[in-house]
Amino acid sequence: MGKKEKNLDENPIYNQVQTQALGLYLRQYETKEIADELEVNPRTVQQWISKFGWKKMRDDAPVELMLRQRIAYLLWIDRKHAEQLSELEMLLEQKHKRDEAAERKKRKASQSNGGNGTHRGRPNNKVKNDISGITAEMLAEFREKTFFQYQKDIREHKCNDSINEFRFYLKSRQIGLTYYFAFEAFEDAILNGDNQIFLSASRKQSEIFKNYIRRFALEIGDVELKGKDELWLSNGACLNFLSTNARTSQGFNGHLYFDEVFWIPKFQELDDFAGGMSIHAKYRTTYLSTPSTTAHEAYPKWSGPKELGIDITHKALKKGSMGADGIFRQIITIDDAIKGGANFFNMDKLRRKYPIKSIFDNLLRCVFLDDSASFFNITALLACKTNTSKWKDVHLEREHPAGDAEVLVGYDPRGGGQGEGADDAGLVVSLKPKKKGGVFRFLERIRLKGSSYEEQARAIKKITEKYNVVHLEMDVGGVGSAVAELVRKFYPSLKEVDYSPEVKRMMAYKAREIINAGRLQFGDDWDDVVHSFLMIRQHTTKASNQITMVSNRTKKGSHADLAWAAMHVLHWEPIDILNDNTTTISFS
Incomplete structure (x- = not known):
């Protein structure tokens, strides 16, 4: 038995492709259909069916327990990737269909026992998303x-009608406010029957809200909430989960969590649209966020009109x-959270x-970055965000996400040390633009902290095996030379860049x-x-009085590694590509 197969046997939770195959099998897909859908060998699927006893799972009653266990497991994953979200929706739908089939069978048996096809008493129709059993006492205890x-x-602020109409919380990262506000909305929807709307910076972030709420329902009331973009509760309350597309943010009403x-x-555009969703007198609007920069469009709402002098x-x-x-x-900093019990x-x-x-x-004490010194503009950077699930030629969950499409890779090997204080290295993968002056689409980014030269080289090699890499560029100044020496052994055409003030300036421009x-897109x-x-800003060198680019980097660490890796990707394009009409450019 091979090593990979042995590991699969020892792991009680199937790997990604097997889990998807199991889901399709439970939906009565044929072996060949599963193989075609997942691009695997039909014999492999048949081996999984035999090895893991999937036929018995599908045929026997215990499949109900298996479904519930898998659903519970997926709900407890905070940040699900696209494949896990798809599987969860499928399993919930499968569970719903099985429940309906069992209910029909029960009613049919009951009618037969009643004589002449009639049923004595009212049918016990199962209500979808029935939260009637969740009481105020159960919510309070939780x-x-x-x-x-x-x-x-x-929560006391929420219950105080004199201050709860508009709330704005500036927070440290990872202090549990998303988790809390999901519960606040869930509790309010159950007790008051009010609609709740979650508007998030990305689709994945809105899914976090939804999955928290599903977990609350399952843990508190043993209720499996079903629904994709919205959850309708049995008391008429609707919970909507939206991402930041202003055109889809109309036609809803309820308490708004932004x-x-x-x-x-x-x-500003989105806030104008979203404001109409909570316009009714009874609805609250809650803003929450970690800080970015003082130049962001939301900053005036946070700081208030200058003439009011809000502290x-x-x-x-x-x-x-x-x-x-x-x-x-x-403002809730990490220090406040710790003092408050975290x-x-x-x-x-x-x-x-x-x-x-x-x-x-900035990350933990709610201090805004002053991007007046930054070489890059936050408005332009945020405009690069996009919903990558709409890229039909990319399948990030697959072994080869871009297939045979040509990709560009940039690497910033700023490190090589070990331990907590070691400098980070960054890697970025991008689809090559399809035409001259086209769009760069970033597919993947990796940060390696405290990795040895050999570990960094192995990480890069895995990328070259995962994608059709036609351009790989990295800095070879300082510690980068050691990594480059290893990379050249498996990627001889590596493009090496030795940073100088001029080179860094041209890359940044x-x-x-x-x-x-x-012309740049990446995940929202x-x-x-x-x-x-x-973190990147212009700097004049003391020795030669040259303008160059620097980041807030010390010998202990950096936070600009991904930007430098990205700039190595974009450096693939000639500096004058859009202006030179006399030269033929080859992208092969």
């Missing part, structure tokens, strides 16, 4: 045992304060992870030209790439 004091304080507003492109310092907003413009604001942080570890003060303060022209959840570009 709330008290689950949330920390700073989260409970926010998530990660400082990372949303065209915020937005942490000291003024630590406990929350009602502004003269009618918006209740609160016991899952290690500050020493976080300081080692983010040794640069400006980055640490080229990247900015492409970004400002709207790639905020780390936006942040990385914002």
Whole structure:
């Protein structure tokens, strides 16, 4: 037995392709249909059916237990990839169909026992998303045992009609506010029957809200909520989960939760549309976000009109304060969360992870970046965000996501050290533009922290095996030369760049030209790439008085590695490609 097969046997949770195959098999797909759908050998599918006993699962009653276990497992994954989301929807639909079939069988048997095809008494029709068994006491018990004091304080704000119409929370990363607000909306929908709307910076972020709510229903009331883009509860409340497309943000009404507003492109336009969804007097509007920069369109809403002189310092907003413009604001830093009971942080570890003060303060202490010094513009960067699920020629869940399509790879090997304080390396994969002056579409990004030269080279080799790489470029100055030496052994055509003030300046100018022209696209959840570009600024060297590009980098760490890796990708394109009409350019 091969090593791979042995590992599959030992793993109680099937790998990605097997799980998808099982889902199709449970839906009565034939072996050949499954093989064609997943692009695997039919014999392989048949081996899985035999090895894992799938036929018995499908034929026997215990399949119900298996379905429930798998659904529960998927619900507890916070950040699901597209394949897991698709599987969850399929399994919930399968469970719903089985429940309906069992109910029909039960009614038929009951009618037969009643004589002459009639049924004595009212049929026991199962109600979809029946939350009638979830009581206020059950919700209160869950709330008290689950949330920390700073989260409970926010619920008090929600219950205070004098301040709850417009709430704006500026928060540290990873303190559980998305989790809390999902519960707040779930509780309100059950107790009051009110509609709830979640508007997020990306489709994946809105799915996090939805999956939290499904988990609450399953854990508190043993209810499996069904629905794709919206969840209708048995009491008439509807929960909608939207991403930031202004054209689809109309026609809904309810309490509005506007998530990660400082990372949303065209915020003002979207806010104008979204405002109509909570226009009824009873509906609340809640904004929440980690900070980006003071140049973002949402910043004026946070800071308030200048003439009102609203104090937005942490000291003024630590406990929350009602502004003269009618918006209740609160800042919750990581320090506030820890004091409020959050016991899952290690500050020493976080300081080692983010040794640069400006980055640490931005991510964890709610301090905005001043992008006036940044070479790149946040508005242009946020405009690069797109819904990558609409790319029909890309399948990110597959072994070869882009098939035979040509891709470009950039690598910034800034590191090679070991341990917490080691500098990070970044890698970016992009589809090659289909035509002169076309769009670069980023497919994948990887950050390697504290990896040895050999580990970095192995990571790059895996990328060359995963994609049809026609351009691989990396910096070979300093520690990069050691990684490059290993990479050349399996990718001889590696393009090597030795950074100089002139080279770095030209790379940055080229990247900015492409970004400002709207010729770069990446996933709408790639905020780390936006942040990385914002860390780059112009600098005049002391020795030669030359203008170059630098990032907030120390010997301990960096946060601009992904931007430099991306610039190596964009550096593939000649600097004058859009202006030179006399030269024939070959992309082969």
